[in-house]
Amino acid sequence: MDPLTFDYENLHLRVDQGVFELFDAGRSELRVPLRWLGALVHYKKTGKPGELFIGTVRDPDAPLYGTDPAAFRYSTSPAFRVPPADEPLFRAYFTEVARLADRRAV
Template structure:
């Protein structure tokens, strides 16, 4: 299977052989590497109509059936918080990519 990749502004995501990698291409933040079974991602919208904030980290309970991509900040035990702001329109692109990642990892995406 070919690696899955996704680029957004200065971020590059790559999924290959059960591992998720995130790279900040301008070097402002450190790269991140996690097994897919630990991965948790969400874009949190604090106020309607305003951009959301991207959170990538580890799920709180790896044995539970927590979504790989979700909406509950309590599902993450640790998060590499990005200063990147995501619009509601761009959130759909992230959801599409992480839905594919969830299929590879045999995990789910929150509705």
């Protein structure tokens, strides 16, 4: 099976053989097994760009995408914002990642 990738601005996300990797502007930022992966685009204000959080969750039964911020054990946020119109792109990618990991997305 080929790696599942997603590119957005300077960000490159990749899943291969049960491992998620995040690269920001060519630098490796995070590498984590899918069973511990959590991701969320968090919006503080309606209509304003949100912030992408990706990291590890305390409970592997937590949703892979749409994770409650309190569920994270560790998270990193690449240095860019996600406009509300682009959130469905992230949701589609992480929903497919959740399917590969036999986990759910909310």
